[in-house]
Amino acid sequence: MTEFLGLYNYWIVIFLMMTGFYIVIARENLIKTIIGLNIFQTSVFLLYITMGKVTHGTAPILKSSHGGESHGGKSHGAEHGQDLHAATEGHIDLSVDAVTEIYSNPIPSVLMLTAIVVGIATTALALALVVRIREEYGTIEEDEILEMDRNS
Amino acid sequence: MMDFIVIPILALLAATAVTVARIRNLWAAVMFTGIYSFLSASWMLILDAPDVAFTEAAVGAGITTILMLATLSLTPRRHRKSSRLSSEDFEERPSKSPVIPLLIVTITGCALVYGTFDMPHFGDPNAPIQVYPEPSFVEKSQPDMHGLPNVVTAVLASYRGYDTLGETAVIFTAGIAVLLILRKNTDDQGISESPPLTGENA
């Protein structure tokens, strides 16, 4: 049982993803479809971010090596880092630097950072198209639009 | 300790997603989408991605909600004489039976869950993603960046700078496209030579 519990993050993400997918295929309202796509998109972001997490890790912002930090704070940090290191002994930790601090993987963050902003730009484009469709057809229901296209 | 925060966030996340799927009122659905974005930003913060959480909170909960509300105000369902909109204008029409979509979604979901059995566990330090770039960007950035602490920014702007240039170009292009689709012609009267729109066109 415990070997499956370690996968819970993927299951949550799949649940959210499928909810978004359901909204996209079951609803005919164009705005609702875009909302569904948004939910799907956010769950993909979450999928990537959960993969970058390392147990007992911290955000990939390195501790400053010179200046800005008092001696007391630094020694406390090192102590804390050793505690964490002891907790994960037995694993090969490749993300440990000289201060024995564990950092989560920065690469998923980088990919998703740009994806979010590109996502809002494309969502805005989709919404602009919806506004134009409403102006031309007078409705944003998909089947009514298709009906009008067939009749014309 | 962290579980007491993570479990309610995940439960709320799932509940919000289901509510968005079930609710008929589009205005409420947009608001729930904002809440959904904010909750996922909270989870991202716990997952050690403060940069992404930051962006998701500002973009997903802020800008997306505003753009969707702007779209809603332009696309009400009923056309009344009065300019004031009420919440009934955003009611979705009842749709057909949800059985077939639910079936498709369930089958796809089961297939994906089956696929996760081969995935590395959550937080596993030996997962391929943590092992592959050797030395990792965290180790490499210390000498390369001369002490810039934020590795995410370093990878974003320096190691993958060419990629980010492309992303910026995509945003630029999308902005231009929105402008081309939605901008009113009346803004540049002096330039356009087309005659003013007649009654039947407008």
Added chain:
Amino acid sequence: MNSFPIIRVITKLLIPYILLFGLYVQFHGDFGPGGGFQAGVIFAAALILYGLVYGLPAVHKVAPPKVIEKLTALGLLVYAGTGLACMLLGGNFLDYDMLNHGILTELPVALDFLPGDTPYHFLPEGQHLGIFLVELGVGITVTAVMTMIFYAFAGRERVTS
């Protein structure tokens, strides 16, 4: 929104802090969480908030649409220009190490802004300078695009036919 004095006053109080926070996120992005994308969105959020509460004509006075349209392209040009500057200095495209010396040391020293024996770490490294410029470009583009999209949606009138 004219009939909501509380919202108007609170908005006026909030906007300076939002802008200040945007600047912090923009220029502190190499040291803490943040960067051009986030700062651009936060800046745009301040402008959009002003537009929502005080109306489109008011925000058009603060950030004229013509200026915003030009800023979209300017941000991208700053980014690409940084890459080209690296090429002109003899490196690869976006190879920030080329920005290391020359530009930033020679001119201030020649103009007596800095003593000739300025310590090495006092001046930004090439990577710092490159990331700074690139993030600035991203921030300008994102701010301008988000504001422009808001203008496009808000300026549209509802069709009742």
